[in-house]
Amino acid sequence: MCAASCSRLVDCDIHNTITMEALARYLPKKWQDYQREFGRRQLPGDYYPKAMPFASRTDSWPPGGGPPGSNLPFLRQQLLDAWPIDFGVLNTLITIRNQERDYDAAMATAANACQIAEWLEPEPRLRASLLVPFEDAPLAVAEIKRHGANRRFVQVLIPSRTSQPLGQRMYWPIYAAAMERDLPIGIHFGGWAGGIPISGAGWPAYYLEYHTGMSQTFQAHLISLICEGVFEEFPQLKIVFIEAGLGWIAPLLWRLDRSWRQLKAETPRLRHLPSEYFRRHFWLTTQPIEEPPEPAQFTAMLGHLGMNDRLLFSTDYPHWDFDNPDHALPSTLTPALRQAIRRENACALYGFA
Amino acid sequence: MTAPQSAVIDCDVHAVLPGISALKPYLSAYWCEQIAQTGFKGPPDQWYPVRTVAADPALTDSIPASKVEYLQRDVLDPQPELEQAILQCDCAVETLHNPDAAAAVAAALNDWLAAEWLARDPRLRASIVVPSQFPELAAAEIDRVAGRPGFVQVLLPVRSEAPYGSRNFRPVFAAAARHALPVGLHFGGAPGNPSTPVGWPSFFLEDYAGMTSVFQSQLISIVAGGTFDLWPDLRLVLLESGVTWLPPMLWRLDKNWKGLRREIPWLRELPSEYVRRHVRLTTAPFDAPDEPGQLADVMTQLGGDGMLLYASDYPHAHGQDAALSRLEFFPTASLVNIRAGNARALYRF
Numbered sequence: 001m002c003a004a005s006c007s008r009l010v011d012c013d014i015h016n017t018i019t020m021e022a023l024a025r026y027l028p029k030k031w032q033d034y035q036r037e038f039g040r041r042q043l044p045g046d047y048y049p050k051a052m053p054f055a056s057r058t059d060s061w062p063p064g065g066g067p068p069g070s071n072l073p074f075l076r077q078q079l080l081d082a083w084p085i086d087f088g089v090l091n092t093l094i095t096i097r098n099q100e101r102d103y104d105a106a107m108a109t110a111a112n113a114c115q116i117a118e119w120l121e122p123e124p125r126l127r128a129s130l131l132v133p134f135e136d137a138p139l140a141v142a143e144i145k146r147h148g149a150n151r152r153f154v155q156v157l158i159p160s161r162t163s164q165p166l167g168q169r170m171y172w173p174i175y176a177a178a179m180e181r182d183l184p185i186g187i188h189f190g191g192w193a194g195g196i197p198i199s200g201a202g203w204p205a206y207y208l209e210y211h212t213g214m215s216q217t218f219q220a221h222l223i224s225l226i227c228e229g230v231f232e233e234f235p236q237l238k239i240v241f242i243e244a245g246l247g248w249i250a251p252l253l254w255r256l257d258r259s260w261r262q263l264k265a266e267t268p269r270l271r272h273l274p275s276e277y278f279r280r281h282f283w284l285t286t287q288p289i290e291e292p293p294e295p296a297q298f299t300a301m302l303g304h305l306g307m308n309d310r311l312l313f314s315t316d317y318p319h320w321d322f323d324n325p326d327h328a329l330p331s332t333l334t335p336a337l338r339q340a341i342r343r344e345n346a347c348a349l350y351g352f353a
Numbered sequence: 354m355t356a357p358q359s360a361v362i363d364c365d366v367h368a369v370l371p372g373i374s375a376l377k378p379y380l381s382a383y384w385c386e387q388i389a390q391t392g393f394k395g396p397p398d399q400w401y402p403v404r405t406v407a408a409d410p411a412l413t414d415s416i417p418a419s420k421v422e423y424l425q426r427d428v429l430d431p432q433p434e435l436e437q438a439i440l441q442c443d444c445a446v447e448t449l450h451n452p453d454a455a456a457a458v459a460a461a462l463n464d465w466l467a468a469e470w471l472a473r474d475p476r477l478r479a480s481i482v483v484p485s486q487f488p489e490l491a492a493a494e495i496d497r498v499a500g501r502p503g504f505v506q507v508l509l510p511v512r513s514e515a516p517y518g519s520r521n522f523r524p525v526f527a528a529a530a531r532h533a534l535p536v537g538l539h540f541g542g543a544p545g546n547p548s549t550p551v552g553w554p555s556f557f558l559e560d561y562a563g564m565t566s567v568f569q570s571q572l573i574s575i576v577a578g579g580t581f582d583l584w585p586d587l588r589l590v591l592l593e594s595g596v597t598w599l600p601p602m603l604w605r606l607d608k609n610w611k612g613l614r615r616e617i618p619w620l621r622e623l624p625s626e627y628v629r630r631h632v633r634l635t636t637a638p639f640d641a642p643d644e645p646g647q648l649a650d651v652m653t654q655l656g657g658d659g660m661l662l663y664a665s666d667y668p669h670a671h672g673q674d675a676a677l678s679r680l681e682f683f684p685t686a687s688l689v690n691i692r693a694g695n696a697r698a699l700y701r702f
Contacts, residue, residue: 163551194552199550200550201513202519205520209570212605213569213573215605219563220554224559227558227559251565254640260558263556290604291608
């Protein structure tokens with residue numbers, strides 16, 4: 001391995017799996033009975049087989065059983081010890097399905113309790129995103145208050161497929177609670193969206209479209225968060241786009257700035273160019289890394305984005321499109337930028353030391 | 354600078370229907386009676402805030418672009434180098450849930466375009482309006498109109514209830530192919546489903562800026578659905594789509610295809626290769642960066658000027674600066690292609 005790739009690392013997107021069996025250790029009996037009786041209702045319409053079982057690497061199934069990401073010793077062996085990872089941020093994808101709201105809240109509370117007891121306490125390198133029933137702001141705020149003093153939770157997690165664009169005021173109490181505790185909002189690829197088609201042109205046919213098109217959820221959130229004036233209302237709010245991609249951002253900001261110059265009478269709350277809000281309030285994880293045909297275009301893309309201090313390395317372990325820390329970043333990056341992306345930017349954002 | 358004698362083909366000018374009564378000469382007695390009895394106003398066209406971007410603020414016509422004389426005065430006559438201008442009538446036929454109403458209005462719009470625009474100026478061409486939400490009816494309308502003088506393309510609104518690569522829409526592409534017509538996807542449309550994958554936004558600004566997402570969905574769908582494999586001669590034109598979003602989307606699509614290609618085994622090459630061969634984009638708006646050096650990067654990413662077609666998008670105003678509108682940032686050799694050469698090849702003028 002080259003020296004550059006041996007430098008220290010923070011992984012900003014690791015998926016630990018909390019199985020239903022694990023969750024049952026923390027879920028009140030009332031909700032276990034509910035689950036047994038009514039099951040976990042699926043919202044229809046968005047089932048796309050995800051390339052590989054559990055959307056995961058074939059080698060990520062723990063030898064002792066259980067699904068990928070469910071076994072801490074194996075996750076240590078395959079990820080945390082395999083690279084010089086100082087800190088890893090868990091984004092557990094146990095789904096808050098936007099169904100019975102009190103059940104959603106109980107699921108989030110149980111999952112967070114499980115994360116503390118079975119992941120954060122046994123493994124000092126790990127940090128976690130706080131799960132909240134994000135479609136019900138008062139319940140989400142209650143969960144933030146419950147754990148707000150626990151600095152092992154480093155951000156509040158919202159999946160990118162929400163039922164409304166995230167600038168809408170129904171989500172604002174979550175932002176107020178997060179900002180008060182200096183917790184970023186992490187918006188992660190995926191989710192359920194309450195039955196809304198996964199594109200502005202209806203339901204596509206293939207997982208390729210689902211996966212390629214997921215950046216469009218982030219496009220809508222970027223536009224909405226800025227246009228609704230969220231950052232005028234919450235001037236210290238930090239947003240992390242996780243697994244959103246990078247390449248689409250600069251062209252959208254060019255378009256949004258030009259459009260806003262012409263239409264700004266419609267959004268009188270905004271006092272700055274949309275791109276200025278974006279560069280002030282947003283951070284971006286790297287996986288799945290952009291692969292333009294020429295490395296020079298990657299460098300140009302970073303120049304267009306102008307956010308070298310906001311890029312956060314991530315692997316997306318154990319998913320099939322995992323980015324290997326040894327190979328994902330193009331070799332053309334300067335050592336200083338490589339190190340900023342691999343470690344320093346994340347330490348600055350999350351206060352890791 | 355632009356050579357003044359360099360020919361121009363304007364691939365996106367608008368013909369705006371001033372109201373349903375203008376279609377009465379082209380509607381059957383039944384639909385005329387429906388208009389009288391029910392107050393049916395035809396499709397609503399609410400895409401543009403009235404005086405913000407609906408028209409250049411300098412235009413004082415009560416309904417800009419609603420008469421051929423306005424277009425002649427503002428676009429055709431001041432440009433002796435203009436050879437052709439292609440009319441897009443993006444009247445929101447897709448809002449009509451009644452299939453007979455949608456088919457009748459689309460047919461009337463085409464007859465109105467033929468009689469009151471195409472027949473009155475030899476420089477004009479037009480896209481065929483279709484009831485895009487009913488693919489069989491859309492195909493029938495293409496068969497009815499194709500071959501009449503001046504109709505050079507099939508027009509679909511970029512927003513739809515289902516993406517155009519889905520099999521439901523094959524009759525539309527088959528009809529376009531049968532008549533060797535390109536298919537144009539134009540900004541807007543009002544099919545009823547939310548305009549974003551996370552529900553409805555609040556502001557026009559959001560809808561406008563976010564429309565590139567819908568173009569992305571359609572392009573991904575059309576490529577993944579094998580549309581270009583089924584019709585290898587099909588040409589697709591993205592109208593009023595913006596341009597600069599395209600290269601990064603193709604990086605993502607190519608990368609994902611490498612990992613997921615077993616799901617769509619009919620694709621025989623990189624998605625970006627299909628797109629470069631079959632797809633063209635109009636230049637208004639361009640969504641260019643302010644920095645000239647960054648614009649040069651984008652042109653490199655696009656692989657040159659071959660995919661670009663000049664458009665004024667009359668009477669809409671996109672807030673581009675004057676240099677962008679006149680395409681002054683392109684070298685002269687590129688301008689010749691963008692202003693006319695690429696369109697001439699695509700539309701086979």
